[in-house]
Amino acid sequence: MKHEILLLGKIKDSFIAEGVEEYLKRLQHYTKVELRYLKGKGKKGALLSTEQEGELLLANVPANAFVVALDVQGKNLSSEGLAEQVINWENTGTRSVCYLIGGPLGLSPSLLARADLRLSFSKMTFTHDMVRLLLVEQLYRAYTIKAGEKYHK
Numbered sequence: 001m002k003h004e005i006l007l008l009g010k011i012k013d014s015f016i017a018e019g020v021e022e023y024l025k026r027l028q029h030y031t032k033v034e035l036r037y038l039k040g041k042g043k044k045g046a047l048l049s050t051e052q053e054g055e056l057l058l059a060n061v062p063a064n065a066f067v068v069a070l071d072v073q074g075k076n077l078s079s080e081g082l083a084e085q086v087i088n089w090e091n092t093g094t095r096s097v098c099y100l101i102g103g104p105l106g107l108s109p110s111l112l113a114r115a116d117l118r119l120s121f122s123k124m125t126f127t128h129d130m131v132r133l134l135l136v137e138q139l140y141r142a143y144t145i146k147a148g149e150k151y152h153k
């Protein structure tokens with residue numbers, strides 16, 4: 001199974017980029033996770049509208065992927081719950097899971113409608129970059145829970 005995270009632009013803060021790299025390295029032991037960078041700006045660096053961002057993200061979702069939209073208003077899962085979801089994906093032969101994180105204005109309604117799961121990390125709003133880091137850390141945690149390892153306490 002492959003996890004693919006679609007990203008709007010590069011990570012701005014080096015401390016977040018380092019954290020993301022660290023968890024990607026650790027995840028290699030368990031699964032494939034790919035970050036795919038999309039150009040999150042229009043002509044002359046103009047910000048894309050929520051709808052334009054949504055279309056760009058949707059156009060890059062692999063066919064038949066299970067789509068997870070990161071959404072403040074989505075479902076709260078425990079880390080054990082995410083580990084169960086990973087097991088369920090594996091048991092049901094899911095080949096690709098695609099994660100979508102919104103830009104400054106959030107995710108478009110059409111994109112939220114396509115999502116198979118709307119996942120919330122809490123009721124607080126995080127930056128796009130912070131959500132990337134939280135996502136790779138929680139995926140790593142899920143795989144260590146699944147493997148019965150000590151990282152998760």
Ligand SMILES: C[S@@+](CC[C@H](N)C(=O)[O-])C[C@H]1O[C@@H](n2cnc3c(N)ncnc32)[C@H](O)[C@@H]1O
Nearest residue numbers: 070071072101102105106120121122124125126
């Ligand atoms: C800066 S936030 C956008 C804030 C925007 N006002 C909104 O309503 O979504 C950028 C993106 O990070 C993700 N995000 C932020 N906080 C989140 C949370 N608590 N749980 C899940 N995703 C979150 C969402 O994908 C969001 O579109």
